[in-house]
Amino acid sequence: MYKILGADQKEYGPVTLEQLKQWVREGRANANTLIQGPDSTEWKPLGTFPELAGLSAAAAPMPPAPGPAYGTATATANVPTYLWQSIVVTLCCCLPVGIPAIIFSAQVNSKLAAGDLAGATSASNKARMFCWIALGLGLVANVIFLMLGMFDTFGKIKF
Amino acid sequence: MQINRRTGYVLGAAAMAAALALLYFFAPTEHAFYPRCVFHSVTGLACPGCGSLRAVHNLLHGELAAAFRLNPLLIILAPALAGIWLVRGEAAFASLRPVWIWIVLSVILLFSVLRNLPMAPFTYFRP
Numbered sequence: 001m002y003k004i005l006g007a008d009q010k011e012y013g014p015v016t017l018e019q020l021k022q023w024v025r026e027g028r029a030n031a032n033t034l035i036q037g038p039d040s041t042e043w044k045p046l047g048t049f050p051e052l053a054g055l056s057a058a059a060a061p062m063p064p065a066p067g068p069a070y071g072t073a074t075a076t077a078n079v080p081t082y083l084w085q086s087i088v089v090t091l092c093c094c095l096p097v098g099i100p101a102i103i104f105s106a107q108v109n110s111k112l113a114a115g116d117l118a119g120a121t122s123a124s125n126k127a128r129m130f131c132w133i134a135l136g137l138g139l140v141a142n143v144i145f146l147m148l149g150m151f152d153t154f155g156k157i158k159f
Numbered sequence: 160m161q162i163n164r165r166t167g168y169v170l171g172a173a174a175m176a177a178a179l180a181l182l183y184f185f186a187p188t189e190h191a192f193y194p195r196c197v198f199h200s201v202t203g204l205a206c207p208g209c210g211s212l213r214a215v216h217n218l219l220h221g222e223l224a225a226a227f228r229l230n231p232l233l234i235i236l237a238p239a240l241a242g243i244w245l246v247r248g249e250a251a252f253a254s255l256r257p258v259w260i261w262i263v264l265s266v267i268l269l270f271s272v273l274r275n276l277p278m279a280p281f282t283y284f285r286p
Binding site for chain 1: 205208233236244263
């Protein structure tokens, strides 16, 4: 079973593969529509699902225009960049892990601009992963340091 | 995630308000319960976020100059990010030209190096 994220940002489903194919044929969903697969809780563009990819390409009346398309549209809105989250964890939690998060976040933008939706989604997932790692490390290290009383090594400068 | 978006915003705003209230009433220099910078404790160096809590405390009390001195990056970057987010929403970040992100990253790295330099104008911004 699949779940689908409508243009109204609401979740629909679970629906069967057949129902989803029907929606694509009717033009209610396209390659950029976000779908949650049967064994996943992750939102991915419909175009990245092999079982649906051919269908949506055939059904899509207009392929995405090549070249930079900054600020255009529905497709960009559906792939989170995690930019501000990356910056926040870099400053507040863990500098070394926050920087890869910012780099992946920048890749989301450049790949979206190049029309590479699958690449952008993958970079977006990596950015999110690094954000969580940075946050987790920051919190865990803080708790450990607090328990061991290691904070006074270099005077009393706080965060 | 999408289905609970509004709940998320409400919870986020409430947490932010609580954190700001805490920072307003309890100065980070006088209370030990605040999280501390592990990077600073390990290396002795100031990370780009060091001084943020004290800077926000000062800012909430209207002491802009003191806040700027503790963490100039935060005082510039936080309102910029918050402004983009509030005015144009999350999608604005996706349509940002990648070059801006590289600029922000370079500024963060440059700031981290500069604020640790042991000479005159830079020591002023040591938190």
